[in-house]
Amino acid sequence: KNYPPGPSWKPFLGSLQILKDYSKKYGSQHLALHELSKKWNSEILGLKLGHEYVICVEGRDYIKEVLTSELYDQRPTNFFVKLRTLGTFKGITCSEGPLWVEQRSFAVRHLRNIGVGKSLMDLKIHEEVENMLRAIETQKEVQISKLLPFAIINILWSLLASNRIESDQFEQNQLLNIIGKRSKAFDTSGGILSHFPWIRHILPEKSGYALIKNLNKELKEFLLEMINNHHSNWTKDKNDDFVYTFITEMKKQNGKTTSFTDEQLLLVCLDFFIGGFTTTSNTLDYFFLLMMLHQDIQKKVQENLDASFSRGQRIEYQDRHKVPYIEAVIKESQRFRNISPMIGPRRNTRETKIGGYTIPKDTTILINLHPSFTSTEIWGDPETFRPERFLDSNGELIFYPDFIPFGLGKRKCLGDTFARGCLFIFATEVLRNYTILPVDKDNLPSTEPVPGLLLSPRPYYTKFVKRF
Numbered sequence: 001k002n003y004p005p006g007p008s009w010k011p012f013l014g015s016l017q018i019l020k021d022y023s024k025k026y027g028s029q030h031l032a033l034h035e036l037s038k039k040w041n042s043e044i045l046g047l048k049l050g051h052e053y054v055i056c057v058e059g060r061d062y063i064k065e066v067l068t069s070e071l072y073d074q075r076p077t078n079f080f081v082k083l084r085t086l087g088t089f090k091g092i093t094c095s096e097g098p099l100w101v102e103q104r105s106f107a108v109r110h111l112r113n114i115g116v117g118k119s120l121m122d123l124k125i126h127e128e129v130e131n132m133l134r135a136i137e138t139q140k141e142v143q144i145s146k147l148l149p150f151a152i153i154n155i156l157w158s159l160l161a162s163n164r165i166e167s168d169q170f171e172q173n174q175l176l177n178i179i180g181k182r183s184k185a186f187d188t189s190g191g192i193l194s195h196f197p198w199i200r201h202i203l204p205e206k207s208g209y210a211l212i213k214n215l216n217k218e219l220k221e222f223l224l225e226m227i228n229n230h231h232s233n234w235t236k237d238k239n240d241d242f243v244y245t246f247i248t249e250m251k252k253q254n255g256k257t258t259s260f261t262d263e264q265l266l267l268v269c270l271d272f273f274i275g276g277f278t279t280t281s282n283t284l285d286y287f288f289l290l291m292m293l294h295q296d297i298q299k300k301v302q303e304n305l306d307a308s309f310s311r312g313q314r315i316e317y318q319d320r321h322k323v324p325y326i327e328a329v330i331k332e333s334q335r336f337r338n339i340s341p342m343i344g345p346r347r348n349t350r351e352t353k354i355g356g357y358t359i360p361k362d363t364t365i366l367i368n369l370h371p372s373f374t375s376t377e378i379w380g381d382p383e384t385f386r387p388e389r390f391l392d393s394n395g396e397l398i399f400y401p402d403f404i405p406f407g408l409g410k411r412k413c414l415g416d417t418f419a420r421g422c423l424f425i426f427a428t429e430v431l432r433n434y435t436i437l438p439v440d441k442d443n444l445p446s447t448e449p450v451p452g453l454l455l456s457p458r459p460y461y462t463k464f465v466k467r468f
């Protein structure tokens with residue numbers, strides 16, 4: 001009663017089939033949801049997927065209401081989330097209540113303590129940029145999507161676990177391959193497995209169950225080995241990476257709480273892994289594609305860099321304020337091809353009201369950023385790649401409340417400083433040293449994304465021409 005408008009519910013499936021049909025027709029779930037919202041003329045769309053009540057909100061006011069109200073802080077507790085958390089519902093991304101509050105604040109504090117947002121982070125980023133550029137030097141045509149994930153994961157890993165992952169280990173574990181496949185295999189509402197968990201017994205491959213079990217096993221083995229090594233090498237004064245600080249806290253609490261445990265540490269590392277590296281590398285992948293397609297903008301970025309930094313000077317994250325144009329180009333590429341158009345789903349723990357509609361307790365709430373990132377009302381010409389829209393007449397950055405690629409509120413991305421640091425230093429160091437050219441200028445790659453949980457460009461090749 002008084003549920004938000006949306007397609008009618010069929011027995012057993014609810015509105016699953018129409019969502020599936022629309023996703024096929026429009027190529028992605030976020031586009032399908034937007035089309036359905038338009039059809040029902042409502043920024044709050046009501047669905048029932050299998051037995052699960054699911055609403056999808058779009059538009060500034062409703063998004064803000066969901067992201068900033070405590071009523072919607074929780075995550076769904078469906079089968080997909082159970083699989084995602086290795087059956088524990090622990091970690092940060094999918095945990096809730098006091099466990100989430102304690103662990104999130106510990107992670108935020110200690111990411112800062114181990115150097116995120118500071119010169120140590122810059123140093124690690126520079127090391128990996130240099131490694132990546134060395135690899136580029138050996139290739140005539142470069143597929144940057146093959147190099148970026150390895151670079152990003154190593155920066156993240158060296159801060160979390162004082163370790164680089166050797167390239168043969170990376171390939172052996174097929175980590176990149178499996179995580180990439182995973183993000184393409186599931187949609188944000190949790191996919192068919194959430195709605196009909198029993199389907200895994202009949203269609204283990206097709207439902208994605210076998211894939212995620214495989215991913216879980218590989219990741220768990222990989223992370224456990226690292227955690228066990230840390231335990232063996234731990235001493236009181238070791239606080240130089242995240243895992244050591246967590247173990248120190250564990251020893252301090254000496255089993256007094258259930259929050260600091262090996263299981264929780266495993267799940268936090270898993271969250272950083274899954275949340276941190278594909279997001280950052282896909283964003284950079286798009287950035288370099290857009291630079292290749294917009295030679296005029298690339299040239300302007302290079303002119304800005306040449307004017308603001310001397311040749312041998314190392315560019316730091318804090319230097320971003322000196323080059324607002326480059327910040328604007330990065331923001332525009334995040335807006336123009338946002339890799340995460342659906343923010344992680346939420347759940348209300350009691351009956352609530354949004355926009356006058358009644359939302360039953362334990363409804364899954366999806367948040368679609370795509371309409372506001374592409375709204376003609378907000379941006380005028382959203383389908384044009386135009387970084388200047390982020391600058392005022394004095395060349396200073398403009399703040400747009402609708403532009404929230406890292407989310408908003410208490411569950412806002414906790415790796416945003418790390419991600420922004422990587423985006424800025426990779427963009428500036430690569431473009432000050434190289435010009436990115438198309439391999440065939442009469443046959444340019446498309447910017448249309450490969451659909452999935454996280455979007456990415458289709459693989460493309462470029463030529464990197466040294467500038468000096």
Ligand code: HEM
Binds near residue numbers: 343415
């Ligand atoms: C360009 C890169 C990235 C983008 C676009 C991005 C985007 C987001 C967004 C939109 C959320 C909010 C989800 C919500 O409100 O429910 C989020 C949460 C999160 N992000 Fe990121 N992220 C990025 C990089 C990272 C990195 C590098 C890390 C780890 C170091 C990370 C770890 C997390 C975690 C753990 C959460 C869950 C927070 C919580 O539920 O309390 N992210 N991210």
